[in-house]
Amino acid sequence: MTEGTVTLACRNVWKIYGPDPSALLAGGSVPDAAAIAASGHVCAVGGVDIEVRAGEIFVIMGLSGSGKSTLIRCLSRLVEPTAGEILFDGQDLLRASPRELIEIRRHRMGMVFQHFALLPHLTVLQNVAFPLQVQGMARPAREDRAREVIALVGLEGREGHYPRELSGGQQQRVGIARSLAAEPDLWFLDEPFSALDPLIRREMQDEFLRVQRLLQKTIVFITHDFDEAIRLADRIAIMKDGVLVQVATPEELVLRPADEYVAAFTAHVARAKVVTLGAIMTEGAPPGDTAGRLPASARIEDMAARIEASALPHAVIDDADRVIGHVGRQAVIDVLVNRGRG
């Protein structure tokens, strides 16, 4: 992953619930978890720093109650953080006036909700056009635009239906279309597929990736499903009790979990889906003949069949086409059966 420009950054963000949250942070020192709990407060988000880069899919994951929703609501300022700084394209959101905030949300942010949050009294078309209507866009223009995004999520022909006439998956497509109608730069999704059946969920993930390839939004995506996270994420942030435990690519998480908690998450993942050839290759030039050249960034799962089929090792090349190592059958089989290394 190359370093891009940072679209959204949050620095030392806290959200504490309870009788007098700001008093806890007043001293300037960082309170510890025990002290917060003892004083009858709940620390939903505790001193989180993250940077989301332009065009990446940044996934936040953690168990239920770990503060994911609270964090994403702090990032969108739906919840007022107790302390911290949130920079969106360099502007501090927490200092934005209500008027500015309305403008930012109208044009530059979109959000998809776990339970869809569709308006029951509006048709699909009206729901999708609603953000534009709120901006005061004229009806023909907003309906044209709404039809475009409805087509983008594959719901043509359903424009006149009401939300309750649609299945869950279709409803979330409407939610996605609606959040895209105003062409936001930054896209928040809070467990968008958690309320759906596993099969539909997979289909929606594919759909989401397809849309993202077309639009290249900057995305903050929340899930508590690690499989979903590794399918979608460029980088994953793992939270526990309101604190960020590790921020890394899926592969790093699997290969170098920061602690037991992260390791427990990754233990049951099929490593071949995550780990790239670069991580298991033996560095240096291949000792003898090779069966072919494979990119270091390729996932093992996709290359396993080729490598196993040949008795000779394959050369591994980097982005600039230089040979940087080699990988043989045994290394791949080790990964496939979750043995050794890493």
Place this chain on the structure above:
Amino acid sequence: MTLAAPDHATASPAGPQRPGAQRWLWPVALLLTLALGWAAPLLEALPGLGWLIRVPSALVIDMQAAVRGFMDWLVNRAHFGLFTFRELTRGIAWLVDQPYQAARFVLVEGWVEGRGARAVTHFPPLSWIAITAIVTTMGWHAGGWRLAAFVGGCFLYLAVFGQWASAMVTLASIVIAVPFGVGLGLLLGVAAYLSPRFDRALRPVLDLMQTVPIFAYLVPILFLFGFGPVAALVATVIYAMPPMVRVTTLALHSVPEEIREFAAMVGCTRNQRIWRVLVPAAKPDLMVGVNQVIMLSLNMVIIASMIGAGGLGFDVLNALRRLNIGAGIEAGLAIVALAVALDRLSQAYARRSARPPTASGMSWLARNRWAPALVAVAVLSGLLGLIWPPAQSFPAEWQITTRDFWASLVRTINVNYFDQLEAFKNALLLNVMIPLRRFLLALPWVWVLALVTLAGWRLGGARLAGLCAALVMFIAMAGLWEPAMITLYLCGLSVVIAALIGIPLGVLAASGHRAGRVIGGFIDTLQTLPSFVYLIPVVMLFRVGDFAAMIAVVLYALAPAVRYTAHGLRSVPSELIEAGTVSGCTRWQMLWRIRLPMAVPEILLGINQTIMLALSMLVITALVGTRDLGQEVYIALTRADVGQGIIAGLGVAAIAIIADRLIAAGAARTRARLGLTGRGGS
């Protein structure tokens, strides 16, 4: 009282006490009360103790004069900078009168010039055919053919039985009062939603508005707006609005959090958030409030006939005054027809708004193809009426009158069963009512004050005790002790009887028997009827007095006891039922050991509602000559004496608030003891 007994699980507000002493507290208090009631006349004779028994006159303040003075100042001198108070009331009257005249124009009179024989009708009102067609179509639209037939039948009844003209006058008032009530209630509710401070300020006012008896509204309104339909409309709107305010605030708060966040995330302004997102999303809940406003408006419009609303209420009042049995029953039945039709219709609309619209993707006209047909019916029947009058107004010679039938029926009952009815009435009067009344009147006021305060303290701690004491003192100092005790006696007795009848009916209704369902439906219907209607049969059979009043109150206040009991029994957690079944409970054991105890908090809430309804009905029974606080208000109404009216009304409200707070605290304790957390209820 056993329910109020403290337990070990919840910390008693009285602080640590020996359980033994707690167990004996209420029995001892009861015995003492009995003894005091019996011995009071003797004690009173003792020198220097009189002030403990009767409220000393030095304590009584002339609050009525103060209120009177304030109202005089308000009307004659109050000035808000730009306009005077009188200009304000005139402005309001004008504002209300315009749409009311329009509604009368459409429904009742048409456009008429001149009076009497020289009157020229330029434009007729909507014909009976048109109005019946409109409501029938609304019934079909909201609930299908069955509802259409039902509503249409109700309106045909009005036409055929000669109640059309009066019913339309009543309907015109409702058609105007309801939008005002709903609109104002919605605005206040939204304001309370937006500002917690406003909400906190509004809450006690709403509490008071809902406990002040209906007549007490009429007195100041009469004073400020004079006698006539406009005053009646103002009273109706004020009376019918509070539930809409509450429902609105509640409904807006219960819109899912995600929808609220969605509104913020698309950058809605405050107004967009309220009117484009929250209110439409809360519409199904809001419709429940609309239904309540409609039913309360009807109730008030009927009663407001006392301050000049015409229509069906006036007919009933007239008939009651002249003891014209047939006419009274006929007008009463017409009110029933109107009430039931309006209730079913608005409930169907409420249910409909909770369903998704389904006929997707069609234009409004395509979805509502009946609309042009309806306009055609209205116009054609109007035109036809020009050449053939029966199409315009239902001709008198087609009407059926049931007056004589009802009159003779009641006469027959009275002739044949006079002895039985009298014997029943006298037995109850002599053995229960009169002794109880005497007993309560004899009780030393200081003892009553102490008892109520003690109950408040045991159930809800110092704050509740303080509130109870203050309210009892208010009654004493307002010089209302005697009528208040009579109110207590009539209300208390009626509530006990209503509970004795209602709780078993509730058990039956919850049992799933056919009979139970029938009872449930019947009770629901009873509850939609305006309180005035209950007086009619009672007066016919028992004439006037405390007994007649009590029967009317019991009938009116029965419904919540049945409903809440049934609801409480039905919502006992199913694991408990299963646990009972597994341990081999018989049906009776299940009822007595499991269901009823678990339903106690709910039943208490039902009793609470019963008390509220009983108090509101009691005031109306002043018309049949009771001597309680209601009579005070009624007399104030006939004399247009604001001071007396408001103070006596507040006296009733004081009793209602004491009962409400004590029972709510008791129900909360019981619920805590049973480990039920959710705030069950209606």
